[in-house]
Amino acid sequence: MRITVLTYLEKKGDTAYDPVADQVANALRAEKHTVKVFAVHGDIVALVEGLREQRPTLVFNLMEAFGGNLCGEIGVAGALQLLSLRHTGGGPGEFYLQQDKALTKELLAFHGVPFPNYAVFRKDHYPDTSGRLRMPLIVKPLRMDASIGIESNSLVRSATQMMKRIVAIHEKVKDAALVEEYIEGREFYVGVLGNRKPIALPPIEMDFSGLPAGMPRVLGRRAKWVKSSPEYKGTRSKIAEIPNETKLQLQRVAIDAYRALRVRDYGRIDLRLTPAGEVYVIEVNASCYLEKSSEFATAAQAAGIRYVNLVNAIAKLALARFRRPY
The missing domain is CATH 3.40.50 (Rossmann fold)
Incomplete structure (x- = not known):
């Protein structure tokens, strides 16, 4: 081709x-x-x-x-x-649904996929969340990805802290603010490959154990992009070492979210697992980052799929999808 x-x-x-x-x-x-x-x-x-x-x-x-x-x-x-x-990847409609995290959550709700309780604060509309959301909360931009607008103070424990972060997102990021309940627990990423019969790759876990004491267990902007920061140095991703039952649970929820959001060809679902064993979808990443050392490629390698084969599989999936649309 x-x-x-x-x-x-x-x-x-x-x-x-x-x-x-x-x-x-x-x-x-x-x-x-x-x-x-x-x-x-x-x-x-x-x-x-x-x-x-x-x-x-x-x-x-x-x-x-x-x-x-x-x-x-x-x-x-x-x-x-x-x-x-x-x-490869979705069309404008699919990308719009996946990028607007409030729409994402509405689709997940329709399909019975669990996610944290949330509220959206737009510049012209501040909803009343009293009694609806439990502290702590995490405040982030509604539409940005790559952890843009997520800082160490994005995890808030009071209404005053919450409002400061909302205003900061409105003024600095120029986006609406998504406020959702923070899910205490382990963070996993599950890559999914396919269309008609998607398969889930082995889960990747984000290890926060290297962070300084008291620092939020959140993969924010500095943890992703500022190599000299304690957040970057204190976090790393690894193949998850978990019981098979937990692995299958994470993969099942990931595929449910993938299908609900109409992800095409490949994507990554970010999840949190509570100490009680409850799984919540945090984010759906369609056409996720494909760099050789990325979580998606690492998971594929763990499943026995070499990088060359992974990339060519995505190309074949896209071509087959256009030959037989659904």
Whole structure:
């Protein structure tokens, strides 16, 4: 096949892009596909003209933003759809449902998938949560991913702390604030691969044991991106060492959430497991990060799926989906 690996540039006029694009491209080339990496910053004309010129059989869509719009992957998916190009991952409708965490929770509720109690605070609407939400709470942006807007003080234990974080998200992140009950317990990530018959990969556990005493067990922005921080140094992901019954429970809930949110081809479900054995969905990550050392690729490796095979399986799943839509 002729495959275009679509990714984004960090800034206008730059030539650097996320190294995962080359990793994916090389994995596809290993199966003799003709592959081009196409990186765009925020120029819709360049995006459309470049794709028309390349005329790919399949677009491997790694777009997580478009220019300065951190939610721009919805528009990119829409452009691919309007251009009638087959591509990995969902369309604009699916991405919108997964990106708006309140809509995500409403769909999970409809399908009976457990999640924490929550409320949404928009700039023009502050709901009355008295008696509905139990402290502690975690306050985060409604639509951002990659832990943007999640800091150590995002875990709040009073109404005053909660309001300060809500205002900070409104003013600094420019998003509505999602306030949800904090689930005390272990944190797991379950990758899911497939469409008609999705399979769950071995769970990955986030190990918070290296964090300083008293620091919230939350994977915030600094834990993900600031390598010199105690949060980054004190957290690590690992293959979960859990009883088989617990593993199957996590995988079952992950697949239920994956199906409820109409995730296409591949994704990762973030979960919390309480000491009482209750599982809650924290987030649904469609088209999750595919870097070789990511939690998704690590889980696939633990299941006996090499990186090259994983990437090519995703491409085949996408192609089959367009041949036989449902």
